[in-house]
Amino acid sequence: xxxxxxxxxxxxxxxxxxxxxxxxxxxxxxxxxxxxxxxxxxxxxxxxxxxxxxxxxxxxxxxxxxxxxxxxxxxxxxxxxxxxxxxxxxxxxxxxxxxxxxxxxxxxxxxxxxxxxxxxxxxxxxxxxxxxxxxxxxxxxxxxxxxxxxxxxxxxxxxxxxxxxxxxxxxxxxxxxxxxxxxxxxxxxxxxxxxxxxxxxxxxxxxxxxxxxxxxxxxxxxxxxxxxxxxxxxxxxxxxxxxxxxxxxxxxxxxxxxxxxxxxxxxxxxxxxxxxxxxxxxxxxxxxxxxxxxxxxxxxxxxxxxxxxxxxxxxxxxxxxxxxxxxxxxxxxxxxxxxxxxxxxxxxxxxxxxxxxxxxxxxxxxxxxxxxxxxxxxxxxxxxxxxxxxxxxxxxxxxxxxxxxxxxxxxxxxxxxxxxxxxxxxxxxxxxxxxxxxxxxxxxxxxxxxxxxxxxxxxxxxxxxxxxxxxxxxxxxxxxxxxxxxxxxxxxxxxxxxxxx
Numbered sequence: 001x002x003x004x005x006x007x008x009x010x011x012x013x014x015x016x017x018x019x020x021x022x023x024x025x026x027x028x029x030x031x032x033x034x035x036x037x038x039x040x041x042x043x044x045x046x047x048x049x050x051x052x053x054x055x056x057x058x059x060x061x062x063x064x065x066x067x068x069x070x071x072x073x074x075x076x077x078x079x080x081x082x083x084x085x086x087x088x089x090x091x092x093x094x095x096x097x098x099x100x101x102x103x104x105x106x107x108x109x110x111x112x113x114x115x116x117x118x119x120x121x122x123x124x125x126x127x128x129x130x131x132x133x134x135x136x137x138x139x140x141x142x143x144x145x146x147x148x149x150x151x152x153x154x155x156x157x158x159x160x161x162x163x164x165x166x167x168x169x170x171x172x173x174x175x176x177x178x179x180x181x182x183x184x185x186x187x188x189x190x191x192x193x194x195x196x197x198x199x200x201x202x203x204x205x206x207x208x209x210x211x212x213x214x215x216x217x218x219x220x221x222x223x224x225x226x227x228x229x230x231x232x233x234x235x236x237x238x239x240x241x242x243x244x245x246x247x248x249x250x251x252x253x254x255x256x257x258x259x260x261x262x263x264x265x266x267x268x269x270x271x272x273x274x275x276x277x278x279x280x281x282x283x284x285x286x287x288x289x290x291x292x293x294x295x296x297x298x299x300x301x302x303x304x305x306x307x308x309x310x311x312x313x314x315x316x317x318x319x320x321x322x323x324x325x326x327x328x329x330x331x332x333x334x335x336x337x338x339x340x341x342x343x344x345x346x347x348x349x350x351x352x353x354x355x356x357x358x359x360x361x362x363x364x365x366x367x368x369x370x371x372x373x374x375x376x377x378x379x380x381x382x383x384x385x386x387x388x389x390x391x392x393x394x395x396x397x398x399x400x401x402x403x404x405x406x407x408x409x410x411x412x413x414x415x416x417x418x419x420x421x422x423x424x425x426x427x428x429x430x431x432x433x434x435x436x437x438x439x440x441x442x443x444x445x446x447x448x449x450x451x452x453x454x455x456x457x458x459x460x461x462x463x464x465x466x467x468x469x470x471x472x473x474x475x476x477x478x479x480x481x482x483x484x485x486x487x488x489x490x491x492x493x494x495x496x497x498x499x500x501x
Contacts (some may be wrong), residue, residue, distance in 0.1 A: 002203050005050065006241055007232050013244040015208060017043035019499070020228050020246050022215050022264070025092020027472035027492040028255030029202070030134075032239040034496035035212065035227045035253075036205040043246050044202060045228060047214035047256070048089035049235040050195065056095075056185030060327045063184040066095050066235070069323045070371070074259065076362070076438065078377030080431035082283060085439045086257055090211055091195030092380010093257075097439075098303035098321075099172040099191050101140045102482040103131055104490065105311070116321035116477045117449025125493075130490035138192040139174040147178030151350040154291075155320045156305050158396035164369045166307035166318075172485075180322050184303035188254035213244055218252050218268035225252040225468035251467025251499070253460075254445075255492065257294065258374040261474040262364050262444035264301060265455070270462060273447060273454045279362035282355040282440035283378055286321065286331060287390050288406035289397030290415075294347040297322040311481040315357040320395075321328040323351060331435055332406070333414055342414075345349045349406075354389030355440065357481035358382040364444045376438075383429040386436075394421040408435045440484050445470045446477035462494040471495045 007013055021032040024046040032044045049066075057063050064072045069088035075081040087093035091279025104127050112119030134140075148168065158164035172192040174473070181187055189196065203209055212232050219227040227248050232241030253259050262276040307318040323331070325346055332342050347423065362376030378386070394405045398418045405416040407424055410433040416423060427433070452462035456475055462468040471492040473484055480487060 003050065003209045003211065007244070008240055008241050012148060012242055015043055015244070016247045017041045017208065017251060018248070018250045019043070019249045021047060022228060023092065023255035023257060023472060024090050024095055024194065024199055025087065025255065025257065025472065026488040029091065029198040029254070030492040031255060031471045031496040032202045032207065032490040033198040034201045034493050035499065036207050036351070038500040039086045040250070040500070042202055043210065044199065044207060045210045045215055045246060046090050047233070048087070048131050048211065050090040050209070050211045051095075051185070053185065053189040054180070056187050057185065058187070060184065060324055067185065067485045071209065072140050074368055074372065074374070075372050076376040078362070078375055080377070080434070080436070082431070082436045082438055084259065084374060084441065086259065087436060089195070090209070091193045092200055094193040094457055095185050096183055097485065099193070100306070100483040101135065101170045101172055101486045103128070104480065104487040105482060108478065108480060112447070115455065116447060122338050123458060126494045127487070127490040131486055134486070134489050134493070138172040138197065140170050140172055141174070142170055143168045143301045143304040144176055147176040147301050148297045148304050149178055149180070149297065149322070150324060151297040152300055152304035152320050154350055154400040155352055155396065158305055158400040161399045162395060164307060165309040166305065169301070169304050169306050176301055178300045180298035180300060180302050186232060196457055210244060210246070215256070215264060216267065218254065218264065220269055222462060224466040228252060248467070248469055251469065253389070253469045253471050253496070254494040255470070255472040257472060258441035258474045259364055259374060259473055260443050261470055262455070263267050263366050263372055265445065265462070266366070270465065270468070272451070272455050272463065274453055276364040276444050277448045278443040278477060279374060279376060280360070280442040281358060281366065281376065281438040282432060282479065283358055283386070283392050283436045283438055284353050284355040285381070285390060285434050285436045286353045286408055287333070287393040287397065288408065289350045289352070289400065290345055290401035290404040290406065291348050291350065291402050295350045296347055297350055298324060308482060310389070311357060315353045315385050315481065316359070317481060318389070318393065319355060320354055321351055321353045321430070331408055336447040352393050352395070354393055355388070356382055356385050356389065357479050358385070367474050370434055383431060386434060387424065387427050387429065390427070391421065391424045394424055413442055440475040442473050442479060445474040446487050447475045448477060459498045460491070469499065
């Protein structure tokens with residue numbers, strides 16, 4: 001059988017493959033298809049369900065129910081409770097993100113080599129070569145003119161007026177129609193999420209897929225990975241089903257996500273002091289502009305414009321982002337009649353965000369129930385970057401002609417006039433004051449030359465173990481300062497090619 005979905009309690013499911021890949025997101029699906037193309041029999045094991053575009057929900061509530069890990073209820077534990085967004089379905093977060101393709105900056109490989117003993121020119125070449133191929137296979141293209149929408153056009157005009165480098169985004173989307181549904185999955189089937197290409201190709205080449213199948217542990221024979229086991233879980237009722245065991249002739253590739261890969265290795269008996277350590281992220285915050293004419297931000301690409309001009313100094317990336325009405329309501333203060341009155345401006349609002357290249361470091365631990373707990377607090381220096389970036393976004397809104405700015409910062413007025421935006425410079429630096437979210441995650445199983453400070457080597461192989469590889473964002477040892485999907489896929493492809501050799 002090619003695809004085994006939820007299986008009720010009863011007879012256990014047992015399978016065998018050359019390689020097992022745990023997780024089907026950017027890293028897992030890319031590793032799986034690379035191995036399958038090399039003639040290996042691959043079993044792809046995914047905790048979430050399989051969904052076709054016709055199954056994608058049209059509401060944020062539906063997306064949280066059907067597509068997000070734990071209904072989106074994972075939060076950082078620290079000074080502030082910031083939500084962590086990750087997909088939980090076949091294709092992983094690639095189904096619910098904006099499909100942004102950004103090449104790995106050259107300085108990253110230099111930093112990795114200097115600080116962690118991996119990377120350097122050789123890795124840079126491998127990653128660049130992989131990204132060349134991925135861009136062709138996944139139809140990376142600039143947001144089409146007809147799909148840009150007014151919010152993205154206004155951001156471009158503002159940045160050009162202020163005089164800093166900016167661009168319309170390159171994305172893994174073939175002929176974007178600009179329907180603004182990226183966060184709920186592209187019902188038009190234009191986004192090249194990996195459930196639509198790499199996963200089906202893996203199956204077509206003889207692979208197998210287990211969905212609704214959270215892995216409980218990697219099976220080890222001494223220090224060699226020989227399989228995985230777990231129990232099926234119903235995607236709606238959460239009822240537990242039959243147990244499954246998949247045996248691996250050659251090894252196991254773990255790509256269960258930043259929050260879960262390290263915990264899976266710990267539960268499996270892997271010994272490493274670095275497991276769960278060196279968690280990093282891009283915390284993001286919005287600034288809203290209110291315009292005289294309708295913006296209709298849900299018309300046009302969900303994210304279509306960006307700037308990396310400030311990635312190195314002071315350390316943030318700027319992007320447009322469109323939210324549907326039910327999600328935007330959570331970004332506005334007030335309740336009852338006051339909130340309803342504020343939502344009447346929805347059609348006139350443009351929301352632009354900053355993603356901070358934060359230096360803060362956290363740790364991934366397990367709760368008593370086995371769920372991931374991310375302990376993370378943004379430092380004062382990172383919060384200063386937040387504030388500087390938000391002030392710049394406010395300046396962009398003024399340059400674009402906004403009649404009011406909504407900073408979404410506790411302790412500040414709900415609404416600022418264009419001549420009042422310098423008040424943002426005095427906003428509090430307490431993380432609790434900000435409406436932030438973590439969407440780009442790194443670390444937990446970081447690469448490095450020193451086994452005392454890292455979990456894997458530069459090919460994703462777990463130190464001290466055979467046939468055990470990590471191939472997701474958890475191996476990335478630093479904050480990239482750009483959207484990570486392109487880097488994750490290129491590393492996974494490189495790791496899998498090394499396994500074929």
